[in-house]
Amino acid sequence: MSHPYRRLRDRAFWSRSVAGVAPAAIDPVGRFDLRIGPGDRVATAGSCFAQHIARHLDRAGFTHHVTEPAHPILARRVARERQYGLFSARYGNIYTARQLHQLVARAYGRFRPAEDVWIEADGRVLDPFRPTIEPGGFASEAEMRADRRQHLAAVRGMLETLDVLVFTLGLTECWHAAADGAVFPVCPGVSGGTFDRSRHRFHNLSVAEVAADLRAVVTDLAAVNPRAQVVLTVSPVPLVATARPDAHVLSATAYSKAVLRVAAEEAAQLPRVHYFPAYEIVTGPHARYFAPDLRSVTEAGVAHVMRLFLKHAARPEAAPGAGAPDAAPARAAEPGRGSGTRPVAAPASLADDGEALVAVMCDEERLARP
Known part of the structure; x- marks a missing residue:
């Protein structure tokens, strides 16, 4: 007897490509058409996990495209505190596709939020x-x-000027201004500003909304840079907390990641858009890539993701280290000093179980502070 499954490759079968493979050797990447070389300008944006991608690109000899570098006189510690080089520009964490969509619109003057300054009680001024x-x-x-x-x-x-934009989707839950829908990176009152129920609204983005925001970003990017490619990933990091009154944080995390994964799959059907399964590599049943807090991804997990990314994306002429297994903590790099320079890497520490961790800047962590 014959049927379509008899002609499928090993990767189509759980027993042959997951259960029957050593965890560190599992490769869930399907079709991935993007190819990059050391000279290609790769920009990064997104959740905390995106910082790991930038750091590993640098270590493998690729170009992390930084257009908002620190001034050369700034010490490395000071530059890092001010988030220079963590991402391609100093926008901090961009957790949702809506944030990214609105950032692009603000950059080109198409969106001017009404609540655009926070003046604290002590006179300090913050950018919301x-x-x-x-x-x-x-x-x-x-x-x-x-x-x-x-x-x-x-x-x-x-x-x-970028060649590739790597965007890591982190959350569906967000807080926005009731007046015009402007999305904040974190709930007002957590990192600044004053929370006001009459002015600030909680919203949990749907698949349709995330997909629409991603399509808008791709369209806007193509209008100013027709050759640009986009790589979408989903952060494997669970929610710190959920604002849903009806949900446990574990269920809220499962919902959020499912929405992001489906929306990313839909967006990946667009021309020049690619999905890379970082989420699956870190969270699959084969993996043991979370620290004791069950949120932080170990350096071994990050290295697995980046090893496969470079294996599938790097051109043959790429740097010698591209795609090589490497789970060692990163050495702190100098702050970026111009377009095309590299990010400032975080110092390494060790988790209780001995797995290497590398700290990242994460605005969401402030939600759990007393």
Whole structure:
């Protein structure tokens, strides 16, 4: 007897490609058409997990495209505190596709949020859409607005000159302004601002909404950079907390990641858009890639993701280290000093079980603070 399954490759069968394979050797990447070389400018944005991608690209000899570098006189520690080089521009964590969509619209003057400055009780001034990028806040509103103009110019420069944008989807839950829907990276009152139930609304994005935001980003990017490619990943990191009154955080996490995964699959049907299964590599039943807190991804897990990314995406002429197994913690790099320079890596530490961890900047972590 004959049937279609008899002609399928091993990767189509659980017993041959998951259960029957050593965990570190599992490769769930299907079709992946993107190819990059060391000279290609790869921009990063997204949740905390996206910082790992930038760091490993640098270590493998590829170009992390940074258009908002630290001034050369800044010490490495100071540059990192101000989030220079963590992503391609100093936008901090972009947890949702809606945040990214609105950032692009703000960069080109198509969206001007009504609530665009937070002045704290002690006089410190914060940018509501980047509340943690300047420790201690700005000295004045004029200083904040000048920095924002420079930042949005850097975002435009990034979009117009990148070859590949890697965006890591992190959350569906978000807080936005009731007046115009402007999405904040974290709930007002957590990292600054004052929470007001009459002005701030909680929203849990649906598959349709996330997919629509991703399509809008791809369309906007193609308008200013027709050759640009996009790689979508889903962060494997669970929610710190859920604002849903009807849900346990475990169920809320499962919902959020399912929505993001489906929306990413839909968006990957668009031209020049690719999905890479970082989520599956870290969270599959084969994996043991979480630290004792069951949230932090160990360096071994990150290395597995990046080893496979470079294996499938790197051109033959790529750097010698591309795709090589490497689970060692990263050495801190110098702050970026110009377009195409590399990110500042976080210092390494060790988890209780001996698995190497590398710290990342994560605005969401503040939700769990007393």
